[in-house]
Amino acid sequence: MDRNQLNKWLKTPAKMGHKYSLHAVYFCTGCGIIEVPPSITARWDAERFGVLPVATPRQANLFLITGYVSVKTLRAIIRTYEQMPEPKFTVGFGSCPINGGMYWDSYNTIKHLDKYIPVDGWIAGCMPRPEAIFVAVTHLWTLIDKDMADGYKRYRKNYQAYRENQERALGKLEWPPLFSIGGKG
Amino acid sequence: MQIIAMILSPILALIIGIFFLGLSRKMMARIHWRYGPPWTQPIIDIIRLFSQKSVTHGHLFNLGLILSLAGSIVVILFIPVGRIHPLSDSGGMLVILYMLLLAPLGLALSGGEAANPNTSIGISRQLILALGYEVPLLLILLALMTHYETISIVEIVFRQQYAGWALLSSPLVLSGIGYISIMPAILGIRPFEVVQAPQEISSGPMVEYGGPYLALATIQHALNLFIGIALFVNLFLGGAGNPLFFFIKMLVVFVLGIFINAALPRLRIEQAVQYLWRWPTLLALVGLIVVIVMKSVSAG
Numbered sequence: 033m034d035r036n037q038l039n040k041w042l043k044t045p046a047k048m049g050h051k052y053s054l055h056a057v058y059f060c061t062g063c064g065i066i067e068v069p070p071s072i073t074a075r076w077d078a079e080r081f082g083v084l085p086v087a088t089p090r091q092a093n094l095f096l097i098t099g100y101v102s103v104k105t106l107r108a109i110i111r112t113y114e115q116m117p118e119p120k121f122t123v124g125f126g127s128c129p130i131n132g133g134m135y136w137d138s139y140n141t142i143k144h145l146d147k148y149i150p151v152d153g154w155i156a157g158c159m160p161r162p163e164a165i166f167v168a169v170t171h172l173w174t175l176i177d178k179d180m181a182d183g184y185k186r187y188r189k190n191y192q193a194y195r196e197n198q199e200r201a202l203g204k205l206e207w208p209p210l211f212s213i214g215g216k217g
Numbered sequence: 218m219q220i221i222a223m224i225l226s227p228i229l230a231l232i233i234g235i236f237f238l239g240l241s242r243k244m245m246a247r248i249h250w251r252y253g254p255p256w257t258q259p260i261i262d263i264i265r266l267f268s269q270k271s272v273t274h275g276h277l278f279n280l281g282l283i284l285s286l287a288g289s290i291v292v293i294l295f296i297p298v299g300r301i302h303p304l305s306d307s308g309g310m311l312v313i314l315y316m317l318l319l320a321p322l323g324l325a326l327s328g329g330e331a332a333n334p335n336t337s338i339g340i341s342r343q344l345i346l347a348l349g350y351e352v353p354l355l356l357i358l359l360a361l362m363t364h365y366e367t368i369s370i371v372e373i374v375f376r377q378q379y380a381g382w383a384l385l386s387s388p389l390v391l392s393g394i395g396y397i398s399i400m401p402a403i404l405g406i407r408p409f410e411v412v413q414a415p416q417e418i419s420s421g422p423m424v425e426y427g428g429p430y431l432a433l434a435t436i437q438h439a440l441n442l443f444i445g446i447a448l449f450v451n452l453f454l455g456g457a458g459n460p461l462f463f464f465i466k467m468l469v470v471f472v473l474g475i476f477i478n479a480a481l482p483r484l485r486i487e488q489a490v491q492y493l494w495r496w497p498t499l500l501a502l503v504g505l506i507v508v509i510v511m512k513s514v515s516a517g
Binding site: 035052077082086089093117 | 242246249250251252253254255258261262264265266268269270271272415416419420423424425426427428431
Protein backbone atom coordinates (compact mmCIF):
# COMPACT_ATOMS: atom_id res chain seq x y z
CA MET A 33 0.00 0.00 0.00
CA ASP A 34 1.72 3.16 -1.17
CA ARG A 35 -0.97 5.52 0.11
CA ASN A 36 1.51 7.42 2.28
CA GLN A 37 4.21 8.00 -0.34
CA LEU A 38 4.16 11.72 -0.95
CA ASN A 39 6.29 11.68 -4.12
CA LYS A 40 3.77 9.44 -5.88
CA TRP A 41 0.99 11.82 -4.88
CA LEU A 42 2.92 14.75 -6.33
CA LYS A 43 3.78 12.87 -9.54
CA THR A 44 0.40 11.36 -10.43
CA PRO A 45 -2.26 12.81 -8.11
CA ALA A 46 -5.22 11.76 -10.28
CA LYS A 47 -4.14 8.13 -10.54
CA MET A 48 -3.47 7.88 -6.82
CA GLY A 49 -6.86 9.48 -6.18
CA HIS A 50 -8.59 6.88 -8.34
CA LYS A 51 -6.73 4.12 -6.52
CA TYR A 52 -7.46 5.09 -2.96
CA SER A 53 -10.93 6.56 -3.29
CA LEU A 54 -13.03 3.81 -4.83
CA HIS A 55 -16.65 4.65 -4.17
CA ALA A 56 -18.80 1.65 -4.96
CA VAL A 57 -22.35 2.04 -6.14
CA TYR A 58 -24.61 0.39 -3.59
CA PHE A 59 -26.56 -1.81 -5.97
CA CYS A 60 -26.47 -5.54 -5.35
CA THR A 61 -27.62 -6.92 -8.67
CA GLY A 62 -27.96 -10.60 -7.81
CA CYS A 63 -27.03 -12.71 -4.79
CA GLY A 64 -24.29 -10.50 -3.31
CA ILE A 65 -26.43 -8.73 -0.75
CA ILE A 66 -25.26 -11.31 1.82
CA GLU A 67 -21.56 -10.74 1.13
CA VAL A 68 -21.35 -7.00 0.49
CA PRO A 69 -22.83 -5.53 3.74
CA PRO A 70 -20.45 -7.49 6.05
CA SER A 71 -17.52 -6.30 3.97
CA ILE A 72 -18.46 -2.63 4.42
CA THR A 73 -19.44 -2.83 8.10
CA ALA A 74 -17.56 -3.67 11.27
CA ARG A 75 -16.53 -7.26 10.45
CA TRP A 76 -14.38 -6.62 7.37
CA ASP A 77 -14.36 -2.79 7.12
CA ALA A 78 -13.86 -1.87 3.47
CA GLU A 79 -13.41 1.79 4.40
CA ARG A 80 -9.77 1.22 5.44
CA PHE A 81 -9.07 0.56 1.73
CA GLY A 82 -10.90 3.74 0.79
CA VAL A 83 -13.85 1.73 -0.53
CA LEU A 84 -17.11 3.37 0.48
CA PRO A 85 -20.63 2.54 -0.70
CA VAL A 86 -22.49 5.51 -2.13
CA ALA A 87 -26.16 5.71 -2.95
CA THR A 88 -25.99 7.20 -6.42
CA PRO A 89 -24.04 6.27 -9.60
CA ARG A 90 -22.98 9.90 -10.16
CA GLN A 91 -20.72 9.77 -7.10
CA ALA A 92 -19.35 6.28 -7.73
CA ASN A 93 -16.39 4.98 -9.70
CA LEU A 94 -16.50 1.28 -8.80
CA PHE A 95 -19.32 -1.00 -9.90
CA LEU A 96 -19.57 -4.46 -8.33
CA ILE A 97 -21.82 -6.75 -10.37
CA THR A 98 -22.73 -9.29 -7.70
CA GLY A 99 -24.18 -12.57 -8.88
CA TYR A 100 -26.43 -13.56 -11.76
CA VAL A 101 -27.59 -10.90 -14.22
CA SER A 102 -31.18 -11.27 -15.32
CA VAL A 103 -32.29 -9.49 -18.47
CA LYS A 104 -34.30 -7.02 -16.45
CA THR A 105 -31.31 -6.22 -14.22
CA LEU A 106 -29.06 -5.82 -17.26
CA ARG A 107 -31.13 -2.81 -18.29
CA ALA A 108 -30.55 -1.20 -14.89
CA ILE A 109 -26.86 -2.16 -14.94
CA ILE A 110 -26.28 -0.51 -18.31
CA ARG A 111 -28.08 2.66 -17.26
CA THR A 112 -26.17 2.81 -13.99
CA TYR A 113 -22.86 2.18 -15.71
CA GLU A 114 -23.49 4.91 -18.26
CA GLN A 115 -24.35 7.42 -15.53
CA MET A 116 -21.08 6.93 -13.65
CA PRO A 117 -18.43 9.59 -14.37
CA GLU A 118 -15.21 8.44 -16.04
CA PRO A 119 -12.82 6.85 -15.13
CA LYS A 120 -14.94 4.01 -13.81
CA PHE A 121 -14.10 0.41 -12.95
CA THR A 122 -16.31 -2.66 -13.10
CA VAL A 123 -15.70 -5.88 -11.20
CA GLY A 124 -17.76 -9.01 -11.80
CA PHE A 125 -18.33 -10.74 -8.46
CA GLY A 126 -19.18 -14.46 -8.52
CA SER A 127 -19.20 -16.98 -11.34
CA CYS A 128 -22.58 -16.06 -12.87
CA PRO A 129 -21.48 -12.82 -14.57
CA ILE A 130 -18.38 -14.64 -15.92
CA ASN A 131 -20.07 -17.43 -17.86
CA GLY A 132 -23.58 -17.87 -16.55
CA GLY A 133 -22.58 -20.13 -13.66
CA MET A 134 -25.38 -22.33 -12.44
CA TYR A 135 -27.82 -20.31 -14.55
CA TRP A 136 -26.06 -21.23 -17.81
CA ASP A 137 -29.23 -22.62 -19.43
CA SER A 138 -31.70 -20.20 -17.89
CA TYR A 139 -34.03 -18.45 -20.30
CA ASN A 140 -33.96 -15.20 -18.37
CA THR A 141 -30.30 -14.48 -17.52
CA ILE A 142 -27.44 -13.36 -19.70
CA LYS A 143 -24.30 -15.49 -19.68
CA HIS A 144 -21.30 -13.28 -20.49
CA LEU A 145 -21.52 -9.88 -18.86
CA ASP A 146 -18.50 -8.50 -20.73
CA LYS A 147 -20.44 -8.62 -23.98
CA TYR A 148 -22.70 -5.85 -22.68
CA ILE A 149 -20.45 -3.64 -20.55
CA PRO A 150 -16.65 -3.73 -20.21
CA VAL A 151 -15.40 -5.51 -17.07
CA ASP A 152 -12.02 -4.76 -15.53
CA GLY A 153 -11.71 -7.80 -13.31
CA TRP A 154 -13.42 -10.93 -12.12
CA ILE A 155 -13.80 -12.60 -8.75
CA ALA A 156 -14.59 -16.28 -9.29
CA GLY A 157 -16.60 -18.37 -6.84
CA CYS A 158 -20.16 -19.10 -5.87
CA MET A 159 -20.25 -17.04 -3.74
CA PRO A 160 -16.76 -15.68 -3.04
CA ARG A 161 -15.96 -14.83 0.58
CA PRO A 162 -16.01 -11.12 1.49
CA GLU A 163 -12.20 -11.19 1.75
CA ALA A 164 -12.15 -11.77 -2.01
CA ILE A 165 -13.46 -8.22 -2.48
CA PHE A 166 -10.29 -6.89 -0.87
CA VAL A 167 -8.08 -9.15 -2.97
CA ALA A 168 -9.93 -7.74 -6.00
CA VAL A 169 -9.46 -4.19 -4.77
CA THR A 170 -5.70 -4.65 -4.33
CA HIS A 171 -5.50 -6.23 -7.80
CA LEU A 172 -7.47 -3.30 -9.17
CA TRP A 173 -4.90 -0.95 -7.62
CA THR A 174 -2.15 -2.73 -9.55
CA LEU A 175 -4.18 -2.52 -12.74
CA ILE A 176 -4.85 1.20 -12.26
CA ASP A 177 -1.16 1.71 -11.56
CA LYS A 178 -0.22 0.06 -14.88
CA ASP A 179 -3.06 1.77 -16.82
CA MET A 180 -4.58 -1.63 -17.50
CA ALA A 181 -7.97 -0.92 -15.93
CA ASP A 182 -9.15 0.69 -19.16
CA GLY A 183 -12.71 -0.64 -19.39
CA TYR A 184 -14.18 2.83 -19.80
CA LYS A 185 -11.80 3.48 -22.72
CA ARG A 186 -12.79 0.18 -24.36
CA TYR A 187 -16.45 1.10 -23.92
CA ARG A 188 -15.86 4.41 -25.69
CA LYS A 189 -13.84 2.76 -28.45
CA ASN A 190 -16.11 -0.22 -29.15
CA TYR A 191 -19.38 1.44 -28.24
CA GLN A 192 -21.09 0.35 -31.46
CA ALA A 193 -20.44 -3.34 -30.76
CA TYR A 194 -21.55 -3.04 -27.13
CA ARG A 195 -24.71 -1.21 -28.16
CA GLU A 196 -25.53 -3.88 -30.74
CA ASN A 197 -25.13 -6.61 -28.12
CA GLN A 198 -27.30 -4.67 -25.70
CA GLU A 199 -30.02 -4.26 -28.31
CA ARG A 200 -29.84 -7.95 -29.13
CA ALA A 201 -30.48 -8.86 -25.49
CA LEU A 202 -32.98 -6.18 -24.55
CA GLY A 203 -34.75 -5.33 -27.75
CA LYS A 204 -35.06 -1.66 -28.53
CA LEU A 205 -33.34 0.57 -25.94
CA GLU A 206 -35.38 3.55 -24.81
CA TRP A 207 -32.36 5.78 -24.10
CA PRO A 208 -30.20 7.54 -26.69
CA PRO A 209 -26.64 6.32 -27.37
CA LEU A 210 -24.02 7.57 -24.90
CA PHE A 211 -21.44 8.19 -27.63
CA SER A 212 -21.96 8.88 -31.31
CA ILE A 213 -22.24 5.54 -33.11
CA GLY A 214 -19.91 5.08 -36.09
CA GLY A 215 -17.87 8.16 -35.22
CA LYS A 216 -14.33 8.05 -33.90
CA GLY A 217 -15.46 9.26 -30.43
CA MET B 218 -3.54 43.63 7.07
CA GLN B 219 -7.26 43.26 6.53
CA ILE B 220 -6.68 41.73 3.09
CA ILE B 221 -4.35 39.11 4.55
CA ALA B 222 -6.98 38.27 7.15
CA MET B 223 -9.62 38.04 4.41
CA ILE B 224 -7.56 35.46 2.52
CA LEU B 225 -6.37 33.65 5.63
CA SER B 226 -9.70 33.14 7.32
CA PRO B 227 -11.48 31.07 4.58
CA ILE B 228 -8.33 28.99 4.08
CA LEU B 229 -8.15 28.31 7.80
CA ALA B 230 -11.84 27.42 7.79
CA LEU B 231 -11.34 25.05 4.86
CA ILE B 232 -8.41 23.27 6.53
CA ILE B 233 -10.26 22.91 9.82
CA GLY B 234 -13.49 21.82 8.09
CA ILE B 235 -11.79 19.13 6.00
CA PHE B 236 -9.82 17.95 9.02
CA PHE B 237 -13.12 17.62 10.88
CA LEU B 238 -14.61 15.57 8.02
CA GLY B 239 -11.67 13.17 8.12
CA LEU B 240 -11.69 13.03 11.90
CA SER B 241 -15.40 12.25 11.95
CA ARG B 242 -14.93 9.31 9.56
CA LYS B 243 -12.02 7.92 11.58
CA MET B 244 -13.81 8.39 14.90
CA MET B 245 -17.05 6.87 13.64
CA ALA B 246 -15.02 3.86 12.48
CA ARG B 247 -13.38 3.54 15.89
CA ILE B 248 -16.76 3.75 17.63
CA HIS B 249 -17.95 0.93 15.34
CA TRP B 250 -14.80 -1.07 16.30
CA ARG B 251 -13.42 -0.74 12.79
CA TYR B 252 -9.94 0.36 11.76
CA GLY B 253 -11.31 3.09 9.54
CA PRO B 254 -9.87 5.16 6.69
CA PRO B 255 -6.86 7.44 7.17
CA TRP B 256 -7.85 10.89 8.38
CA THR B 257 -6.69 12.27 5.00
CA GLN B 258 -9.44 10.33 3.20
CA PRO B 259 -11.61 13.44 2.41
CA ILE B 260 -8.56 15.06 0.75
CA ILE B 261 -8.02 11.88 -1.35
CA ASP B 262 -11.72 11.92 -2.27
CA ILE B 263 -11.57 15.59 -3.30
CA ILE B 264 -8.46 15.00 -5.46
CA ARG B 265 -10.20 12.05 -7.13
CA LEU B 266 -13.42 14.01 -7.69
CA PHE B 267 -11.63 16.99 -9.23
CA SER B 268 -9.87 14.67 -11.68
CA GLN B 269 -13.17 13.23 -12.95
CA LYS B 270 -15.58 14.62 -15.50
CA SER B 271 -19.28 14.78 -14.77
CA VAL B 272 -22.42 15.93 -16.54
CA THR B 273 -24.04 19.28 -15.90
CA HIS B 274 -27.78 19.92 -15.93
CA GLY B 275 -27.76 23.56 -17.00
CA HIS B 276 -26.40 26.92 -15.94
CA LEU B 277 -28.32 27.17 -12.69
CA PHE B 278 -26.91 23.77 -11.70
CA ASN B 279 -23.39 25.25 -11.83
CA LEU B 280 -24.22 28.71 -10.52
CA GLY B 281 -26.30 27.53 -7.56
CA LEU B 282 -23.40 25.47 -6.26
CA ILE B 283 -21.06 28.44 -6.63
CA LEU B 284 -23.62 30.64 -4.88
CA SER B 285 -23.79 28.33 -1.90
CA LEU B 286 -19.99 28.11 -1.71
CA ALA B 287 -19.69 31.89 -1.95
CA GLY B 288 -22.38 32.31 0.72
CA SER B 289 -20.44 30.10 3.12
CA ILE B 290 -17.18 31.94 2.45
CA VAL B 291 -18.85 35.32 3.04
CA VAL B 292 -20.29 34.11 6.36
CA ILE B 293 -16.81 32.98 7.40
CA LEU B 294 -15.46 36.48 6.77
CA PHE B 295 -17.90 37.79 9.40
CA ILE B 296 -17.03 35.19 12.05
CA PRO B 297 -14.03 35.98 14.26
CA VAL B 298 -11.48 33.14 14.48
CA GLY B 299 -9.30 34.02 17.43
CA ARG B 300 -8.16 37.55 16.67
CA ILE B 301 -8.67 37.13 12.90
CA HIS B 302 -11.89 38.92 12.02
CA PRO B 303 -11.71 40.61 8.60
CA LEU B 304 -15.28 41.92 8.39
CA SER B 305 -16.71 41.32 11.86
CA ASP B 306 -16.59 44.99 12.86
CA SER B 307 -19.27 45.83 10.31
CA GLY B 308 -22.69 44.25 10.36
CA GLY B 309 -22.37 41.69 13.11
CA MET B 310 -24.91 39.00 13.82
CA LEU B 311 -27.75 40.34 11.67
CA VAL B 312 -25.59 40.01 8.55
CA ILE B 313 -24.61 36.48 9.55
CA LEU B 314 -28.27 35.57 10.01
CA TYR B 315 -29.11 36.74 6.49
CA MET B 316 -26.03 35.26 4.87
CA LEU B 317 -26.57 31.86 6.50
CA LEU B 318 -29.58 31.40 4.21
CA LEU B 319 -27.47 31.72 1.04
CA ALA B 320 -25.86 28.27 1.32
CA PRO B 321 -29.07 26.16 1.51
CA LEU B 322 -30.71 28.44 -1.06
CA GLY B 323 -27.87 27.91 -3.52
CA LEU B 324 -28.00 24.15 -3.05
CA ALA B 325 -31.77 24.24 -3.52
CA LEU B 326 -31.47 26.21 -6.78
CA SER B 327 -28.76 23.93 -8.06
CA GLY B 328 -30.56 20.74 -7.10
CA GLY B 329 -33.87 22.00 -8.46
CA GLU B 330 -32.30 22.37 -11.89
CA ALA B 331 -31.37 18.68 -11.85
CA ALA B 332 -35.07 17.73 -11.60
CA ASN B 333 -34.43 14.49 -9.76
CA PRO B 334 -37.29 13.44 -7.43
CA ASN B 335 -34.83 12.55 -4.64
CA THR B 336 -33.37 16.05 -4.90
CA SER B 337 -36.79 17.65 -4.51
CA ILE B 338 -37.53 15.58 -1.40
CA GLY B 339 -34.12 16.44 0.03
CA ILE B 340 -34.54 20.16 -0.62
CA SER B 341 -38.01 20.29 0.88
CA ARG B 342 -36.68 18.47 3.95
CA GLN B 343 -33.77 20.89 4.17
CA LEU B 344 -36.03 23.95 4.07
CA ILE B 345 -38.45 22.41 6.62
CA LEU B 346 -35.54 21.58 8.92
CA ALA B 347 -34.18 25.13 8.53
CA LEU B 348 -37.64 26.41 9.48
CA GLY B 349 -37.47 24.14 12.52
CA TYR B 350 -34.17 25.35 13.91
CA GLU B 351 -34.35 29.00 12.86
CA VAL B 352 -37.12 29.76 15.39
CA PRO B 353 -35.11 28.71 18.47
CA LEU B 354 -31.92 30.12 16.91
CA LEU B 355 -33.49 33.55 16.49
CA LEU B 356 -34.79 33.52 20.08
CA ILE B 357 -31.34 32.51 21.37
CA LEU B 358 -29.58 35.23 19.40
CA LEU B 359 -32.18 37.75 20.60
CA ALA B 360 -31.44 36.78 24.21
CA LEU B 361 -27.71 37.22 23.57
CA MET B 362 -28.16 40.59 21.90
CA THR B 363 -30.44 41.78 24.70
CA HIS B 364 -28.05 40.66 27.41
CA TYR B 365 -24.92 42.19 25.87
CA GLU B 366 -26.82 45.17 24.33
CA THR B 367 -24.94 44.84 21.04
CA ILE B 368 -25.25 43.12 17.67
CA SER B 369 -21.49 42.94 17.12
CA ILE B 370 -20.11 39.43 17.47
CA VAL B 371 -16.62 40.80 18.21
CA GLU B 372 -18.07 42.83 21.09
CA ILE B 373 -19.80 39.72 22.47
CA VAL B 374 -16.54 37.75 22.34
CA PHE B 375 -14.69 40.65 23.97
CA ARG B 376 -17.23 40.95 26.79
CA GLN B 377 -16.96 37.23 27.51
CA GLN B 378 -13.18 37.46 27.81
CA TYR B 379 -13.44 39.21 31.18
CA ALA B 380 -17.01 38.39 32.27
CA GLY B 381 -16.75 34.60 31.75
CA TRP B 382 -18.34 32.29 29.21
CA ALA B 383 -21.95 33.02 28.28
CA LEU B 384 -22.75 29.31 28.63
CA LEU B 385 -21.84 29.45 32.33
CA SER B 386 -23.24 32.90 33.16
CA SER B 387 -26.53 32.80 35.05
CA PRO B 388 -29.02 34.51 32.67
CA LEU B 389 -27.75 32.88 29.46
CA VAL B 390 -27.37 29.26 30.54
CA LEU B 391 -30.82 28.29 29.26
CA SER B 392 -30.11 29.83 25.85
CA GLY B 393 -26.79 27.98 25.77
CA ILE B 394 -28.45 24.65 26.46
CA GLY B 395 -31.02 25.49 23.79
CA TYR B 396 -28.25 26.15 21.29
CA ILE B 397 -26.56 22.85 22.15
CA SER B 398 -29.82 20.99 21.59
CA ILE B 399 -30.33 22.48 18.10
CA MET B 400 -26.70 22.20 17.02
CA PRO B 401 -27.02 18.70 15.44
CA ALA B 402 -29.79 20.14 13.26
CA ILE B 403 -27.61 23.09 12.21
CA LEU B 404 -24.69 20.77 11.39
CA GLY B 405 -26.96 18.24 9.68
CA ILE B 406 -25.66 15.25 11.67
CA ARG B 407 -27.73 12.47 13.19
CA PRO B 408 -30.40 12.47 14.63
CA PHE B 409 -31.20 15.28 12.16
CA GLU B 410 -29.55 13.71 9.12
CA VAL B 411 -32.89 13.87 7.28
CA VAL B 412 -31.59 15.95 4.39
CA GLN B 413 -28.87 13.60 3.13
CA ALA B 414 -30.38 10.29 4.11
CA PRO B 415 -28.45 7.92 1.82
CA GLN B 416 -30.57 4.88 2.64
CA GLU B 417 -33.89 6.67 2.10
CA ILE B 418 -33.53 9.24 -0.64
CA SER B 419 -30.09 8.47 -2.14
CA SER B 420 -28.26 11.33 -0.37
CA GLY B 421 -30.94 13.90 -1.19
CA PRO B 422 -29.69 17.16 -2.77
CA MET B 423 -26.33 15.50 -3.55
CA VAL B 424 -27.85 12.82 -5.78
CA GLU B 425 -26.98 14.45 -9.11
CA TYR B 426 -23.55 15.76 -8.12
CA GLY B 427 -20.58 13.84 -9.43
CA GLY B 428 -16.96 14.67 -10.12
CA PRO B 429 -16.00 18.32 -9.53
CA TYR B 430 -19.55 19.22 -8.48
CA LEU B 431 -19.40 16.75 -5.62
CA ALA B 432 -15.95 18.06 -4.69
CA LEU B 433 -17.33 21.60 -4.43
CA ALA B 434 -20.33 20.30 -2.47
CA THR B 435 -17.96 18.48 -0.07
CA ILE B 436 -15.97 21.68 0.43
CA GLN B 437 -19.20 23.55 1.07
CA HIS B 438 -20.17 20.90 3.63
CA ALA B 439 -16.81 21.31 5.37
CA LEU B 440 -17.24 25.09 5.51
CA ASN B 441 -20.78 24.65 6.83
CA LEU B 442 -19.45 22.41 9.60
CA PHE B 443 -16.92 25.10 10.49
CA ILE B 444 -19.57 27.86 10.57
CA GLY B 445 -21.96 25.95 12.83
CA ILE B 446 -19.30 25.14 15.43
CA ALA B 447 -17.45 28.47 15.20
CA LEU B 448 -20.67 30.40 15.88
CA PHE B 449 -21.27 28.36 19.04
CA VAL B 450 -17.68 28.79 20.24
CA ASN B 451 -17.83 32.54 19.65
CA LEU B 452 -21.24 33.13 21.16
CA PHE B 453 -21.20 30.83 24.17
CA LEU B 454 -17.65 29.62 24.83
CA GLY B 455 -16.06 33.06 24.75
CA GLY B 456 -14.16 32.79 21.48
CA ALA B 457 -10.40 32.68 21.95
CA GLY B 458 -7.35 34.91 22.04
CA ASN B 459 -5.58 33.09 19.19
CA PRO B 460 -6.59 30.61 16.46
CA LEU B 461 -5.00 27.65 18.27
CA PHE B 462 -7.19 27.93 21.36
CA PHE B 463 -10.16 28.56 19.09
CA PHE B 464 -9.38 25.33 17.24
CA ILE B 465 -9.10 23.38 20.50
CA LYS B 466 -12.49 24.64 21.66
CA MET B 467 -14.02 23.74 18.28
CA LEU B 468 -12.44 20.29 18.46
CA VAL B 469 -14.04 19.57 21.86
CA VAL B 470 -17.47 20.65 20.61
CA PHE B 471 -17.13 18.64 17.43
CA VAL B 472 -16.03 15.44 19.19
CA LEU B 473 -19.10 15.67 21.42
CA GLY B 474 -21.14 16.10 18.23
CA ILE B 475 -19.62 12.92 16.76
CA PHE B 476 -20.61 10.95 19.87
CA ILE B 477 -24.21 12.13 19.44
CA ASN B 478 -24.00 11.27 15.73
CA ALA B 479 -22.74 7.76 16.47
CA ALA B 480 -25.22 7.01 19.23
CA LEU B 481 -28.57 8.12 17.85
CA PRO B 482 -30.65 6.92 14.89
CA ARG B 483 -32.23 9.23 12.36
CA LEU B 484 -35.53 10.96 13.12
CA ARG B 485 -38.26 11.39 10.56
CA ILE B 486 -38.71 14.96 9.35
CA GLU B 487 -41.95 15.58 11.24
CA GLN B 488 -40.46 14.14 14.43
CA ALA B 489 -37.47 16.44 13.98
CA VAL B 490 -39.67 19.53 13.60
CA GLN B 491 -41.84 18.44 16.55
CA TYR B 492 -38.73 18.15 18.71
CA LEU B 493 -37.19 21.40 17.48
CA TRP B 494 -40.34 23.45 18.02
CA ARG B 495 -41.01 21.95 21.46
CA TRP B 496 -37.97 21.65 23.76
CA PRO B 497 -35.29 23.94 22.27
CA THR B 498 -37.87 26.62 21.49
CA LEU B 499 -39.28 26.39 25.01
CA LEU B 500 -35.78 26.65 26.51
CA ALA B 501 -34.90 29.57 24.26
CA LEU B 502 -38.17 31.39 25.08
CA VAL B 503 -37.73 30.93 28.83
CA GLY B 504 -34.10 32.02 28.46
CA LEU B 505 -35.15 35.18 26.63
CA ILE B 506 -37.76 36.01 29.29
CA VAL B 507 -35.21 35.45 32.08
CA VAL B 508 -32.73 37.77 30.34
CA ILE B 509 -35.36 40.50 29.88
CA VAL B 510 -36.55 40.23 33.50
CA MET B 511 -33.00 40.36 34.87
CA LYS B 512 -32.27 43.32 32.61
CA SER B 513 -35.30 45.30 33.78
CA VAL B 514 -34.67 44.40 37.45
CA SER B 515 -31.09 45.60 37.30
CA ALA B 516 -32.14 48.73 35.40
CA GLY B 517 -35.03 49.56 37.72
